Amino acid sequence: MNHPYAPHPPLSAALAEALSQRFGNRFSVSQAVRDQHGRDESVHPTAAPDAVVFVETTEEVAETMRLCRTNGVPVIPFGAGSSVEGHFLAIHGGVSIDLSGMNRVIAVHPEDLDATVQPGVTRKQLNAELHDTGLFFPIDPGADASLGGMAATRASGTNAVRYGTMRENVLGMTVVLADCRIIKTGGRAKKSSAGYDLTRLFIGSEGTLGIITELTVKLYPIPEAISSAVCAFPSVGDAVDAVIQTIQLGVPVARIELLDSLTISAVNRYSKTSLKEAPTLFFEFHGSPSSVEEQATLVQELAAGHGGMNFEWATRPEDRSRLWQARHDAYFACLQLRPGTRAFPTDVCVPISRLAECIRATNEDIARCSIPVALFGHVGDGNFHLVVLIDPANPLEVAEAEKINRAVVERALAMEGTCTGEHGVGIGKQKFLVAEHGEGAVNVMRALKQALDPENLLNPGKILP
Numbered sequence: 001m002n003h004p005y006a007p008h009p010p011l012s013a014a015l016a017e018a019l020s021q022r023f024g025n026r027f028s029v030s031q032a033v034r035d036q037h038g039r040d041e042s043v044h045p046t047a048a049p050d051a052v053v054f055v056e057t058t059e060e061v062a063e064t065m066r067l068c069r070t071n072g073v074p075v076i077p078f079g080a081g082s083s084v085e086g087h088f089l090a091i092h093g094g095v096s097i098d099l100s101g102m103n104r105v106i107a108v109h110p111e112d113l114d115a116t117v118q119p120g121v122t123r124k125q126l127n128a129e130l131h132d133t134g135l136f137f138p139i140d141p142g143a144d145a146s147l148g149g150m151a152a153t154r155a156s157g158t159n160a161v162r163y164g165t166m167r168e169n170v171l172g173m174t175v176v177l178a179d180c181r182i183i184k185t186g187g188r189a190k191k192s193s194a195g196y197d198l199t200r201l202f203i204g205s206e207g208t209l210g211i212i213t214e215l216t217v218k219l220y221p222i223p224e225a226i227s228s229a230v231c232a233f234p235s236v237g238d239a240v241d242a243v244i245q246t247i248q249l250g251v252p253v254a255r256i257e258l259l260d261s262l263t264i265s266a267v268n269r270y271s272k273t274s275l276k277e278a279p280t281l282f283f284e285f286h287g288s289p290s291s292v293e294e295q296a297t298l299v300q301e302l303a304a305g306h307g308g309m310n311f312e313w314a315t316r317p318e319d320r321s322r323l324w325q326a327r328h329d330a331y332f333a334c335l336q337l338r339p340g341t342r343a344f345p346t347d348v349c350v351p352i353s354r355l356a357e358c359i360r361a362t363n364e365d366i367a368r369c370s371i372p373v374a375l376f377g378h379v380g381d382g383n384f385h386l387v388v389l390i391d392p393a394n395p396l397e398v399a400e401a402e403k404i405n406r407a408v409v410e411r412a413l414a415m416e417g418t419c420t421g422e423h424g425v426g427i428g429k430q431k432f433l434v435a436e437h438g439e440g441a442v443n444v445m446r447a448l449k450q451a452l453d454p455e456n457l458l459n460p461g462k463i464l465p
Contacts, residue, residue, distance in 0.1 A: 011050035011095070015071040019053055019095070022063065026054040026101075037076075037096040041331075042084045043342045043392045043401075044427060049076060049090035054098045058174055058182055058213040061097060065211070066180045068095050069457055076459050077207040079149030080122065084345045085426030087153065087206050091461045097211065099148055105129045106214070114171060114188055116216045119148020126217075135219040138163040141422065142328040148212045153424035154204030158327070161247075161380030162254040162286065163220065165422070167203050174214035175202055178453040188216055201448070206424055207459040209452045223254075223286035227296055228314040228323055232278040234307045236260055236363055236375070239279045240356040242306040243379045247352050249302070251295055255284040256380035260363075262337070263330050263374040270333030271326035276310055281379075282327055284320070331387060334374040338389040344401040346428075348412035349383040349421030358415055359384060362408050369404060371397055383421035410435075430465040 011029070019027045028034070029051045038048030050073075053064050068075050074094030081088070090096060103120035110133045117126060122144045126137050139150060141157035149155075151173065156165035163169070172186025185198035202210055233239040236258070243256050258281055259267065265277045281303070285295045300311050314320045326333075335343055350358045359375070362384075366373045369388070377384025388404060390397040409419045409432050419432035434442050446464055449456075 011073065011093075012071055015067060015073060016051060018067050019051065019064070022067075023053055023060075026056075028052045028054075034096075036081070037078050037088065037098065038090050040081060040083045040086060040088065041343070041345070042086055042428060043344050043390065043398075044086040044089055047086075047089035047091045049096035050093050052078075052096045052098055054101050056101045058176065061099075061176045061211055061213050062180045062182055064095065064097055065176055065178070069178065069180065069455070072455065072457070074457050074460050075211070077148075077152065077211045079119065079146035079152070080144065082143035082145050083149070083153065083424065083426065084343075085420070085423050085428035087424060087426040087462060088459070089427065091427065094457075094460075099211075099213070100146065102148075102213065108133065108219075109188070110135060110219075112188060113219045113221075114216055115219055116214065117147055118214060119151075119212050120146050122146050123150070130219065134222055136222050137169075137217060138220055139166055139169055142331070147215055147217065151203050151212055151215055152206050154422070156378070156381075156383070156422045158255045158257055158324070158378055160378055160383075160422075161256060162252060167200060169218045170199060170203055171216040171218060172199055173202060173212050173216070175210035175212055177210050178455065178458050182213075183210075186216070204424070206426065206462050208449060208462050208464070209458065211458070223292075225289040225292040226254075226284065226286055226320065227292050228282070228284045228320045229296065229300075229311055230275060230280055230282050230314075230323065231300075231303045231308040231311045232276040232280045233303075233309070234278070236279040237356055237360050238306045238308075239281050240359050240379060242281065242303045242308060244352055244356060245302050245306075246299055247380060249298075251298055252287070253283060253295060253299065253380060254286040255282065256378070257282040257327055258375075258377055258379040258384065259327070259330060260375040262372065263334060263376045266333035266337050266374065267326050267330055270336055271329055273322075273326050278309075281308075282323065284324075330374075330376050334372075334387045334389065337372050337374070340391070341389045342392050344388040344390050344398075344405070345385060345423065346388075346405045346408060347377065347383060347385040347421050347423050348408055348417055348419060349381065350412050350415045350417030352382045354415040354417070355379060355382050355384075358408075358411055358417070361411055362386070365404050365407050369400060371400060373404065378421075381421075382417070425463045427462060430463065433463070433465055
């Protein structure tokens with residue numbers, strides 16, 4: 001698919017030759033490889049880079065940056081390719097730096113509850129490495145994303161209500177800057193008052209300020225007891241009210257996920273489950289056996305007070321895994337509701353006290369749509385998603401998806417929320433940045449970009465409108 005962006009000059013023969021000599025078969029101009037690095041899970045048109053370099057060390061990232069900078073060519077970091085807002089699309093051409101080969105767990109410090117990893121390490125890989133330590137890394141966005149990409153997009157996921165997001169769980173990192181310098185931010189200490197917090201500056205910067213090549217992340221003890229449950233409700237509003245009461249009472253649940261009836265229907269077909277096709281909450285409780293039982297009993301009572309039905313438990317590890325795998329597959333399950341279409345995903349996050357109001361109004365928007373729209377999300381922290389299924393070649397459907405996206409974002413902003421709780425900005429949410437932060441704050445972001453990347457070579461065209 002052609003992309004509707006300004007044309008860019010082709011990769012120079014001199015730069016291609018220099019990269020080919022340096023990286024050999026880890027440098028590619030193959031159309032298939034380039035297309036793979038210019039397409040994400042969104043409806044944004046494919047925008048392939050001019051070339052792809054598969055790097056293995058921080059020094060190789062810096063060397064690639066140096067060669068590209070000398071030739072005035074943009075550089076786009078690439079992780080697992082699971083983003084949904086066009087983060088790594090090469091809309092101005094350039095070279096994609098594929099970090100997936102930097103997938104080594106460098107060090108695990110069980111006594112300090114932290115680990116240092118390369119950016120291509122995925123969540124599942126890290127937890128597999130931690131198997132015998134009694135520890136785990138909790139940030140779980142659903143997709144088996146790379147930790148570098150998760151930091152770059154400030155990812156969160158199903159466990160954020162208890163364990164926080166990547167912002168709270170990265171202690172330090174190594175970053176390659178646009179001028180090829182390699183810097184270290186933060187450290188392994190649990191707190192510091194020394195200077196500017198550069199670690200948080202790069203978290204969520206989506207590769208526009210620097211390329212993350214190493215991270216030190218927090219780890220947590222695996223809970224002594226874990227219990228999961230599902231509970232259906234008469235309406236989405238009833239389910240959300242139960243969530244709000246649970247959070248406001250301070251119940252330390254690990255996960256609370258909402259799936260509307262359309263999503264449950266899709267999950268049943270895709271994952272071969274037999275859940276009641278009604279608005280449903282998925283819960284998970286972590287702690288000692290007695291605390292888990294206490295939490296679960298209280299939440300069951302709260303759910304019943306809001307019409308909760310069929311509170312079903314999953315205590316065996318295999319049952320819990322099957323339940324949460326079904327939740328993680330909800331996005332792909334929804335795609336099967338209308339085969340041949342693409343998902344137009346969006347997400348917002350609001351203060352928990354406004355969640356019910358926001359979702360009720362959004363459901364009214366959904367009821368007026370002529371195309372399928374599924375709603376699910378990490379409602380324990382006020383974050384929910386819409387998956388609008390459209391034919392990207394149909395301008396009427398694209399316009400309808402844009403309309404509901406704008407409506408839900410403007411509603412969230414009016415409620416002092418955010419235009420994206422975890423997807424990030426990329427190119428998809430740029431138009432809402434000034435409305436959320438104000439022109440003054442966005443100008444500060446521009447000043448930071450100008451200071452660190454004056455030639456606009458790092459992932460140009462992303463975040464800043």
